[in-house]
Amino acid sequence: MTGGERGVTAAAAAARGVVKAYGSGETRVVALDRVDVDIMRGAFTAIMGPSGSGKSTLMHCLAGLDSVSEGRIWVGEQEITGLKDKKLTRLRRDRIGFIFQAFNLLPTLNAIENITLPMDIAGRKPDQQWTDRVIQTVGLAGRLKHRPNQLSGGQQQRVAVARALAARPEIIFGDEPTGNLDSRAGAEVLGFLRRSVDELGQTIVMVTHDPVAASYADRVLYLADGRLVDEMHRPTAEAVLDRMKHFDTLGRVS
């Protein structure tokens, strides 16, 4: 892969001409309609848009969790479209981190065991210094021997964040990572994600409906009907809310 093929070299992930259609004939749904996007390395990107606009589909395609119908996807310099399942599974395991709304913690393992689990599965020795720094960053030092059911929702989500960060993936994808948390716990988790970008150089992509959550990002991408229709740099919650109202008005007019 050369930079010339997609016109960029510095992106942590990129999509070119991506179409994703589900079903066929009358039930055919075009979830993504010729999407071009670059996800910047070391930056925090939020994906917003109305329900059904294709946010999760875009994230799943970028993360190699879902195949595309047309177009091409890269993670770093590696094109992932066309990779066989085994290679794709390994790429996800070694280079990508996930934080989902349901934290996906194993109930029988304590916090530190959950945090190091992906590395244990991959047969990688955790970098102790790095793991300690991540635990400090997310503020879990006093809770490492607790099992998930002995932790609050916010603490469980911090374990999920630490698990994603500890393996030092090239990109972390979050699907509404604070969707189940109250606003205080949500703000804490978003603060940790922000710090991991600023202090640890992490790349993060997050799907969210929440203008406050989006305001933690460096850049907001707006999807509507499977297309990227707008973006905002250095967003504030007020500006994001205004932009959402604008799109709602357009939606009602058209």
Ligand SMILES: Nc1ncnc2c1ncn2[C@@H]1O[C@H](COP(=O)(O)OP(=O)(O)OP(=O)(O)O)[C@@H](O)[C@H]1O
């Ligand atoms: N597995 C699937 N089979 C058929 N259609 C699907 C499938 N997954 C998603 N879709 C459709 O693709 C479109 C985009 O869905 P997607 O989940 O990406 O939207 P979203 O913006 O993440 O929505 P929400 O904010 O409600 O989670 C929707 O019309 C949805 O119904």
